[in-house]
Amino acid sequence: MVMILHSSTWVSPQFTFFHEFVRHYDGVAVFFVLSGFLIGGVLIKTLETKGAHRSNLWDFWVRRWIRTVPPYLLVLPVVMAFEIHNGVPARTYLPYFVFLQNFNWPIPPAFLESWSLTVEEWFYLLSAPASFLLAKLLKPRYGVLLAAVLFLVGSTAYRYDYFQHYQPQDWPDWDAHFRKIVLLRLDSLMYGVLAAWVAYYFPAAWARAKWPLFVVGFVGLSMIANPVAPNDLTLFTCVWSFSVAGLGVAFMLPLMNSWKHASGALASIVTHISLISYSLYLLHATIVNANIAVPVVRMLPLPGPVKSLAGLAILWGLSLPLATLMYKYFEVPVMALRNRLKQKSPA
Template sequence: MINQSERIRSMDTLRSIAILMVLLAHTVLGFGAPAGLAPIQLGGMGVDLFFVLSGWLLGGQLFKEMEQGQINIRRFWVRRWFRTLPAYYAVLFFTIGQQVFTKDDPAIPWQFFVFVQNYNYPLEIFSVSWSLAVEEQFYLFVAPFLAITIYLSPNLRLCVLVVLFLLPTFFRYMGWYETTAETHVRLDGCLMGVMLASIKYQQQWIWRLLVRYSGSIALTATVFCVLFFYQRWFPLSWLGDPGFLVRSLMFGAWVVYANSGGFARWYLYFPGSYYIATRSYAIYLLHPDAIAITNRLPLDLSFFPYMMVVFIISVIASELLYRIVEMPFMKLRSKTRMAH
């Protein structure tokens, strides 16, 4: 576990923004997606921000190991699984339990146990888990890939990463997918994060150039992000919804600025970011249940009170999951030999 004093506050802010965007988008959907609010569902691209953050974090860890001459793939996997699997399986078994008690002939969703449900989309249960399948498949790929490239020059490795980054766009262009929940067409964000980590640790002159202009680039990305929402209410002929490539570039700009220097790293922050960021995984897992509970309450609410009820239930449920499941396993990870 990372001590709060060692955390980069700006990254907590980005994690908080990501989960709040997703929560808001799904809350609008749970409310019935009335015409005046439906455009906010674009907030679902907060998942893409999570992908970029994940690629950046894990890429950074692996490139630090690479500097020491070797990447320990087993340790990487063990650490990720201690962090992600306990809470995931806790919610999965809870979801299956609901199906057993409420359905006459519940099917055993075996795909969910091995994280391939995103290739069987749309999902009848645990719908948000498609993105977790993308993440887990990314974990299986990224460490062995970087370990294989350890003897390549940094320039050649970066070129390979650029090609990989562009492949999902090529696959989508060719139509080689059934849905955009499939991993091979949704890895733009993860690979953007890894690319940026590669630049930071192995291409210092490029990183310094990005940092020098990071404020302007991030501001431009933010303006476009606002415009993407705006154009859903007031359509602009020259702008539509952002594609996955554009999202990864936009959120990549945010990550660079968030790590550009002392001012951004410390002051790009709002109160509560640390709390929301540390509970963001649990909130992501449980907010659909919070929406379902809110919809069953005998209340006639306008959207804002409805949203607040969903948020409060999500936070309470996630706090329980965080303390009962996530924290004990993170402590166990710190004592496990294979995680060191």
Template sequence: MSSTRINRVFGLDLIRSIAIGLVVMSHATLLAFPNSKNPIFTGIRILGAIGVDLFFVLSGFLIGGILLRHIELQKTSADDLYGFWKRRWFRTLPNYFLVLFLNVLIFLFLGNNLPKSILLYIPFLQNFSTSHPDFFTEAWSLSIEEYAYLLLPFLLFFSFKFFKNSNKEKLFLWITLVSIFCLTFLKVLYYFSAEINSYNDWSTSFRKVVIYRIDAVYIGFLAVYIVRKYSKIMEKFKLHLLFTGLLIFILIHVLVYSFNLVPQSSLGFYVFIYLQTIIFSLALLFPYFSALNYSGVFFKPIKFISVNSYSIYLVNYSIVLLGMQEIFDVFNKSILQKIGLILLFLSVSIIFSNIIYRYFELPILKYRDRKYKRG
């Protein structure tokens, strides 16, 4: 869910803004219409899940690009890898631990019991191979990204030492492909051992578990490799790829709706096809958006949302939404009052996240950029 503060690309800021918008709007429906089965709200909630998938591909695209730049600059030593991790950790960990601490305080203030696995949140192990606890639920995706940043870069830099005379860009491609292939075996094990009775069972035990989802980030690695390696072809066909990605995205959901595909009766589809197709369709958008430039009237609002997106993601549900549910009885509100609650939810999420960005996140990023130069 991170962003790069210099050399910004408008198209990637737009993707980030779309992703956080989908997530927040899906949460807004849970606030105002928590038990509604209306197809419109169901669709918005599905798009919220897609928003997180979009974040995964975007993160892989950005981080893969940084690793490829390291390769171009021949910064492939152990010190360079550690420097890469330190910059990542300065970007992701302070906000995470701040919001984790706030969640703990709120839980204790409300008299709730903390999960027994609370200490596992520190090394991001709370959903490594099992379902995420019902506490600070946004953290499930952060665990996936953190281990994605650890695993493949380590394998990549290790391979540079083992295959000293090999083409390092080709190693980047093959290590990424092999990692994705090997992770598929974990999905096979899940398929033969899981007992699924609902969409929620599948979502918590598979969609939100680290070992089954980090390959989504690595699809972003492949996307940035292809965009950079075949830049002329990507430039020529970027619109074709954009519409192909959108078409695949629409068709897979038409298939789900038409045949009433649900995890409890079509587990193989949801384990091996659905998410992979979604991630692939999203990756096809990046040749277009990574080359998109714009400086019109919407530039500043989109940049604002983009730079605040990480903080918005962290606070909008566990702190703002659940806090409002403690204060307001949404079941006895009129439609106009519920719309007012949604507007309040959006406003508080943006204001609170901007305070965190300005007075906590941004100073830390400035310190990082002084201390550890960008690769």
């Protein structure tokens, strides 16, 4: 979904159906809830089985950082080399090394897709110790729930307050000031954590309600879209639309989480894309699309429509194999290192 969004620059505005689709579905909103669901489940199981000890918190952080930070730091210097060549000052990238490029301010116009990874990293850094502390004071069952609710309410309230002091003027302004600031988006992951909490402590109700919740969630997601005109930049689109998206995805999880196995070509494609998705996310937009596809297509002596097809072909034809190589020869060895560290750690 994210790649389709970034492919839209190569698609003529005449294809209105495609652009309507792109405006309707935000792949990052889906990712945030899925990530919160996965990590929330890990936190709950850790707290219930191992306890709220500092060593377990540190182990959680180390495993998450080994999974996410090395691929990012592998790609970041490549992005910097391209962007510095294009005139972006090197000092612009200093905050990127500590995930501060969009903490409470708009991200600089460089490596823009990294905004969502920053939200993810601060989710690990802030929510985990809160969950451990509250689980120690109360019980894991109530500690994780209270931490998720506090982050959800706090982030949403801050987004509401932000809107009271800043009204965006157009879509890029909304995108920079409301969609891509860490402290305004932490609630999106907490909907996934709450879903993981229900799945763990109320499995029967979770399974029983899967179809009604799926319908409600799908309808909710279908009703929201990114703002297009200035009239769309309302309290709802700036504040509550992110809440509706988070709830919509969370409501769809009970049914989707029951799909454990599949076979055939489509299942193989989905599985492969899911495996290489992190490398694909890091490589496709700034490196492949902006710094390879766009310059190459500009040099081609071809008609406009053919150039657009060439741009799409380069974007997809280069991103997928590069991501596959990066997954196989970098991500997999790094994950093997993480597993060896786990085996060496005391029980």
